[in-house]
Amino acid sequence: MNYSDLVKEIAKKQSFLCVGLDTDFNKLPPHLQQLDRQDAMLTFNKAIIDATAPYAVAYKPNVAFYESEGIDGWEVLRQTIEYIKEKYPDTLVIADAKRGDIGNTSERYAHTFFDQLNADAVTVAPYMGHDSISPFLKHEGKWTIILALTSNPGSCDFQFITNENGVPLFHHVLKTAAGWGNKENTMFVVGATQACMLEGIRQIVPEHFLLVPGIGAQGGSLEDVALYGMTENCGLLVNSSRGIIYASHEEDFAEVAGQKAAELQKQMAELLEEYCNF
Amino acid sequence: MNYSDLVKEIAKKQSFLCVGLDTDFNKLPPHLQQLDRQDAMLTFNKAIIDATAPYAVAYKPNVAFYESEGIDGWEVLRQTIEYIKEKYPDTLVIADAKRGDIGNTSERYAHTFFDQLNADAVTVAPYMGHDSISPFLKHEGKWTIILALTSNPGSCDFQFITNENGVPLFHHVLKTAAGWGNKENTMFVVGATQACMLEGIRQIVPEHFLLVPGIGAQGGSLEDVALYGMTENCGLLVNSSRGIIYASHEEDFAEVAGQKAAELQKQMAELLEEYCNF
Numbered sequence: 001m002n003y004s005d006l007v008k009e010i011a012k013k014q015s016f017l018c019v020g021l022d023t024d025f026n027k028l029p030p031h032l033q034q035l036d037r038q039d040a041m042l043t044f045n046k047a048i049i050d051a052t053a054p055y056a057v058a059y060k061p062n063v064a065f066y067e068s069e070g071i072d073g074w075e076v077l078r079q080t081i082e083y084i085k086e087k088y089p090d091t092l093v094i095a096d097a098k099r100g101d102i103g104n105t106s107e108r109y110a111h112t113f114f115d116q117l118n119a120d121a122v123t124v125a126p127y128m129g130h131d132s133i134s135p136f137l138k139h140e141g142k143w144t145i146i147l148a149l150t151s152n153p154g155s156c157d158f159q160f161i162t163n164e165n166g167v168p169l170f171h172h173v174l175k176t177a178a179g180w181g182n183k184e185n186t187m188f189v190v191g192a193t194q195a196c197m198l199e200g201i202r203q204i205v206p207e208h209f210l211l212v213p214g215i216g217a218q219g220g221s222l223e224d225v226a227l228y229g230m231t232e233n234c235g236l237l238v239n240s241s242r243g244i245i246y247a248s249h250e251e252d253f254a255e256v257a258g259q260k261a262a263e264l265q266k267q268m269a270e271l272l273e274e275y276c277n278f
Numbered sequence: 279m280n281y282s283d284l285v286k287e288i289a290k291k292q293s294f295l296c297v298g299l300d301t302d303f304n305k306l307p308p309h310l311q312q313l314d315r316q317d318a319m320l321t322f323n324k325a326i327i328d329a330t331a332p333y334a335v336a337y338k339p340n341v342a343f344y345e346s347e348g349i350d351g352w353e354v355l356r357q358t359i360e361y362i363k364e365k366y367p368d369t370l371v372i373a374d375a376k377r378g379d380i381g382n383t384s385e386r387y388a389h390t391f392f393d394q395l396n397a398d399a400v401t402v403a404p405y406m407g408h409d410s411i412s413p414f415l416k417h418e419g420k421w422t423i424i425l426a427l428t429s430n431p432g433s434c435d436f437q438f439i440t441n442e443n444g445v446p447l448f449h450h451v452l453k454t455a456a457g458w459g460n461k462e463n464t465m466f467v468v469g470a471t472q473a474c475m476l477e478g479i480r481q482i483v484p485e486h487f488l489l490v491p492g493i494g495a496q497g498g499s500l501e502d503v504a505l506y507g508m509t510e511n512c513g514l515l516v517n518s519s520r521g522i523i524y525a526s527h528e529e530d531f532a533e534v535a536g537q538k539a540a541e542l543q544k545q546m547a548e549l550l551e552e553y554c555n556f
Contacts, residue, residue: 022383064379064386070356070394071349078348098379100403101342102430105300108342116348125378125403127425129432147405152380154407157454164442176435 001092001120002141003184006209007233009057009090011278014269016234017261018058018094018211020241021045021080022065027246029253038072044253045080048245049088051258055265058092058237059084060211081117092237094145094211095119100132107135114139121145123189123211126173130180137181143209144186146177148201151191151214170197174204183207190229192220192238198228209235216243222264226271234276240264279370279398280419281462284487285511287335287368289556292547294512295539296336296372296489298519299323299358300343305524307531316350322531323358326523327366329536333543336370336515337362338489359395370515372423372489373397381409392417399423401467401489404451408458415459421487422464424455426479429469429492448475452482461485468507470498470516476506487513494521500542504549512554518542 001009010016023045025037032040049059066077081093095117099109106124113122114136121143124133136144149159149170159170174188183205190201192214201210210229214220215238222238229236240260248256272278279287288294301323303315310318327337344355355373362371373395377387384402391400392414399421402411414422427437427448437448452466461483468479470492479488488507492498493516500516507514518538526534550556 024386062379062383064377064383064390068386068390068394070390071352074349074352096379098377098403098406099342101340101374101376102428105340105342108302108346112342112346112348116346125376125405127403127405127436128376128428128430129435129437131430131432133432150380150406152406152409154409154411157407158405158447158451159407161439161441161447161450163439164444166442169436169439169447172439173436 001090005090006057006092010234013055013057013265014272015055015057015265016236016238016268016272017056017264018060018237018239019048019052019056019244019261020096020213020239021048021059021061021245022241023245024065025069029249029251031251037069038076041069041076042079045076046083047254048257049084051254052244052261053088053091055261056091058094060094060096060239062241063095063097078117081119085118092121093119094121094123096123098123098125098147100125100128102128103131103135106132110136110139114142121187123147126177133177133180137185142185144181145211146173146186146188148174148188149190149194149197151193151218151220155191155194171200171204174201178205178208183209187211189213192225193218195221195224195228198225202229207231207235209237211237211239213239216240222267223271226275230271230275232276234272279368283368284335284370288512291333291335291543292550293333293335293543294514294516294546294550295334295542296338296515296517297326297330297334297522297539298374298491298517299326299337299339299523300519301523302343303347307527307529309529315347316354319347319354320357323354324361325532326535327362329532330522330539331366331369333536333539334369336372338372338374338517340519341373341375356395359397363396370398372399372401374401376401376403376425378403378406378410380406381413384410385413388414388417392420399465401425404455411455411458415463420463422459423489424451424464424466426452426466427468427472427475429471429496429498433469433472449478449482452479456483456486461487465489467491470503471496473498473502473506476503480507485509485511485513487515489515489517491517494518500545501549504553508549508553510554512550
């Protein structure tokens with residue numbers, strides 16, 4: 001899915017919502033926990049996807065939650081991505097994997113997520129620099145989403161370290177990594193909990209899409225994210241995981257997830273009208 | 279495996295060699311490529327492990343190479359670790375995974391590698407800070423190996439950025455992350471290609487074990503690593519992957535791997551005598 005297709009999908013659905021599939025067997029509704037773990041997770045994912053698809057332009061399976069179930073979990077991840085790509089082919093699938101290693105190893109990670117699992121995008125960590133990320137960027141028609149400023153408390157430990165000119169590390173990452181690819185194949189992770197930082201970030205990457213986690217359970221504000229981060233092509237994918245998928249633990253979990261996604265979509269439509277005019 | 283057990287094993291084998299299991303089906307000897315991929319990789323690993331076990335104190339399967347084979351690859355990884363733990367229980371198994379995410383997600387990665395796969399150690403990326411690493415440190419008797427200064431060209435992109443006091447990022451990572459755990463549960467990755475940096479690193483972490491990739495194919499020098507990085511308890515695990523496991527592509531691959539490991543062990547024994555007296 002390329003840049004203009006993504007913008008079209010956002011305009012069509014009047015939404016820039018990404019639904020995070022942090023699927024934890026132990027948090028599933030009790031009636032699903034009666035099934036075996038693999039069936040339970042896949043049934044849950046399909047129901048969440050079907051209920052939220054009218055309101056979401058992207059899904060973000062969090063790879064750790066599948067990997068920690070062993071090979072059954074990898075099979076759930078594979079089938080989940082396959083389900084989305086077949087039934088909702090205009091929707092972006094982001095493998096949230098935070099990978100990154102020396103070149104020949106990153107090549108293998110890129111192969112896993114892009115070729116084997118058919119994800120459209122994968123999240124990567126920048127610490128090891130250019131040759132740890134370039135193998136992902138070589139995959140045409142795919143997206144590499146680089147951590148810049150994350151939503152967690154630990155983001156303060158290193159990401160704000162300033163150089164002798166007062167430039168924080170995350171600005172340096174944005175500036176440097178933006179030069180490795182372009183707005184057609186690169187996005188950056190910027191946490192909603194740091195929304196006021198988006199103004200400075202937009203001076204460095206005025207057009208790139210930003211993947212914004214941290215609204216909902218982590219406390220970030222959707223309005224602030226749009227105010228400081230939205231571009232004329234939207235330029236944002238705002239993720240919500242727990243606030244949608246675990247909004248109900250009863251048999252109505254999918255219906256309630258759909259309602260929560262619809263609520264966010266409605267707010268997003270208003271923000272798109274205010275800042276984007278589409 | 280705790281700190282003193284690791285030191286004992288180094289003294290016993292007169293070696294601080296870690297063999298990297300970067301097992302790539304396409305690089306296996308032709309006679310093994312006749313088998314199905316899973317059998318071929320597992321047969322190869324077992325033969326390499328048996329041939330090198332007298333000379334190695336650690337094995338480091340590179341997770342990307344298994345993950346990229348899909349669920350069959352995960353099964354090879356699981357069985358490889360099981361094989362080492364059963365047959366060579368005094369040998370450290372490092373899952374080279376470079377993981378790291380927000381707290382609840384890192385918990386899942388830690389569960390995967392420590393509880394499910396029974397690795398003794400896992401490599402993690404520091405960019406997301408304390409709460410991305412603390413879930414790994416909570417596992418008693420396990421090791422968390424944090425990237426500090428890597429061996430690849432991209433290490434120059436961010437790791438050497440200096441703050442207003444001239445302190446490079448990798449020093450900041452070492453100093454900060456050393457305070458999250460202790461020498462009993464934390465190691466740091468320092469590339470052999472940057473051996474001259476080890477002197478400064480030892481001023482920050484005088485006692486921690488360092489996992490040192492980059493000798494052999496990547497060009498680092500074992501002598502320099504020992505000169506600048508060795509402590510009275512050795513404090514080093516030096517990794518070699520391609521230089522050992524792909525030294526021969528013929529039917530004698532395991533025998534030649536054993537010879538290469540023995541050569542390194544011999545050099546290591548001399549360095550241990552020179553710098554450690556054990």
